[in-house]
Amino acid sequence: MDDAVAIIVFGFSTAAAQAIISTGIDGSIGILIFRSLREIVLALFIGFLVGLFLSYFSRKAKGEEELL
Numbered sequence: 001m002d003d004a005v006a007i008i009v010f011g012f013s014t015a016a017a018q019a020i021i022s023t024g025i026d027g028s029i030g031i032l033i034f035r036s037l038r039e040i041v042l043a044l045f046i047g048f049l050v051g052l053f054l055s056y057f058s059r060k061a062k063g064e065e066e067l068l
Helices: 002-023 029-060
Strands: none
Touching: 002 029
8 A cells, every 4th residue: 555655755856856847846736636637537547558458468378387
């Protein structure tokens, strides 16, 4: 659980830094939060799709040797 919280905090801080660099310090805090949430949701969505892909193909494997 600690790792997940650290990754989420890192995601927010990275998105905040990118927003400040791209729009300058005068950017709205709402835009900053929106960009952070958008980046995290997009990362979760991509992770979900990759998980579905791997789950589907791991079920298609006939044995352990095909998984490796």
